[in-house]
Amino acid sequence: MGAGTEPDGSSRSDEEWERFLRESVAGAADAPKEPSARAREVAKRLRAEPGRGPEGWRSHTPARPRRRTGWYVVGLLGVLALLVVALAPERMRTLVTGADSPPPAQRPTADQPFRGSPAASWASGAAGIAVPKAEAVGWMSAAEVERALARSRDFLVASGLDRGVLRGERPQKAIALINPHQKDVQHLLKTAFRSPSEKNDPLLLFSRFQPARAHLVGDVVKTRGRLTYREGERGALQVTADVIFVYPVARADAVGDDEIVRTIIRRELVLSWDDPDKVTTEPGTFSIVSYKYDMTNGGCGTPNGYFTPPFGTDRRSDEAGREVDPYDDSKPVGQGGSSGGECGRATRS
Numbered sequence: 145m146g147a148g149t150e151p152d153g154s155s156r157s158d159e160e161w162e163r164f165l166r167e168s169v170a171g172a173a174d175a176p177k178e179p180s181a182r183a184r185e186v187a188k189r190l191r192a193e194p195g196r197g198p199e200g201w202r203s204h205t206p207a208r209p210r211r212r213t214g215w216y217v218v219g220l221l222g223v224l225a226l227l228v229v230a231l232a233p234e235r236m237r238t239l240v241t242g243a244d245s246p247p248p249a250q251r252p253t254a255d256q257p258f259r260g261s262p263a264a265s266w267a268s269g270a271a272g273i274a275v276p277k278a279e280a281v282g283w284m285s286a287a288e289v290e291r292a293l294a295r296s297r298d299f300l301v302a303s304g305l306d307r308g309v310l311r312g313e314r315p316q317k318a319i320a321l322i323n324p325h326q327k328d329v330q331h332l333l334k335t336a337f338r339s340p341s342e343k344n345d346p347l348l349l350f351s352r353f354q355p356a357r358a359h360l361v362g363d364v365v366k367t368r369g370r371l372t373y374r375e376g377e378r379g380a381l382q383v384t385a386d387v388i389f390v391y392p393v394a395r396a397d398a399v400g401d402d403e404i405v406r407t408i409i410r411r412e413l414v415l416s417w418d419d420p421d422k423v424t425t426e427p428g429t430f431s432i433v434s435y436k437y438d439m440t441n442g443g444c445g446t447p448n449g450y451f452t453p454p455f456g457t458d459r460r461s462d463e464a465g466r467e468v469d470p471y472d473d474s475k476p477v478g479q480g481g482s483s484g485g486e487c488g489r490a491t492r493s
Contacts, residue, residue: 252361266368269301273387274370282375289381296385309352312353337449347437349413351409358452379419380423386410387411408490410439412476438470
């Protein structure tokens with residue numbers, strides 16, 4: 145056996161045995177202590193009370209302090225709201241009022257009706273409609289193509305820029321350029337001004353405002369667009385016009401810097417200058433192949449033959465539709481803005 149061990153398996157020395165015996169008599173420091181008489185009495189009384197479980201006198205767990213998470217959440221939401229107001233005040237104003245409201249420095253005025261608009265830097269009137277260089281096409285020489293392009297732009301001026309037409313007058317100059325033998329278009333012209341409908345609406349070809357409701361602000365209409373051309377059917381010269389017109393208008397009874405709304409129209413017209421040997425036509429006139437437009441801030445609902453720009457609280461109901469950018473000409477006409485009874489809310493004007 146090794147040193148310090150005994151045959152019975154005990155390995156304690158005499159000193160260790162003596163310490164063990166003393167601690168057994170005195171009690172170890174961490175040994176459980178007998179509860180006092182007062183503690184036993186309290187425990188007995190608690191066990192006797194109704195609804196009390198047999199909770200031990202040392203088994204009580206202190207309640208955790210409640211966290212005030214609600215106030216932290218409220219505070220966080222408040223900070224986020226302040227950030228939204230600071231970073232996007234106009235969007236917040238839109239959510240509150242139901243309509244876009246530009247800051248005062250960007251609002252149009254009688255002296256600056258295009259202030260705050262992308263159209264502010266555009267050309268005015270016919271100058272904003274680009275005409276390409278003329279070359280011979282089909283039955284026309286280069287000189288004849290140049291003349292046809294000029295008359296095509298004349299039609300856009302007479303139908304969308306003439307002051308009398310904009311005040312609701314009949315567009316006689318524009319009508320004179322349309323082939324009088326084109327039956328479907330002539331039917332539209334005879335019907336549209338007398339009893340406008342979605343199918344026969346003068347707004348399909350002409351821009352008109354009802355004098356009793358609205359008037360043009362200033363002497364300028366901003367435009368941006370172009371004419372293009374190619375050879376069409378039976379050797380005809382086919383001209384396509386894609387032009388945006390921006391009309392600043394106010395209430396008919398507006399005084400000074402009252403509310404100004406910009407009605408924005410994007411038109412696409414396809415005109416055919418036909419060979420008189422192949423198509424019945426008159427000299428200096430064209431046939432209309434197609435016509436369509438996109439509109440914002442021009443009214444909704446049943447056609448009445450006029451653009452009806454929304455003012456005041458009317459804007460909220462008129463702008464309840466999908467958002468559209470009336471200055472985005474990257475999409476085909478008819479896929480943006482409003483036409484007929486459909487409305488769209490302009491993201492900018």
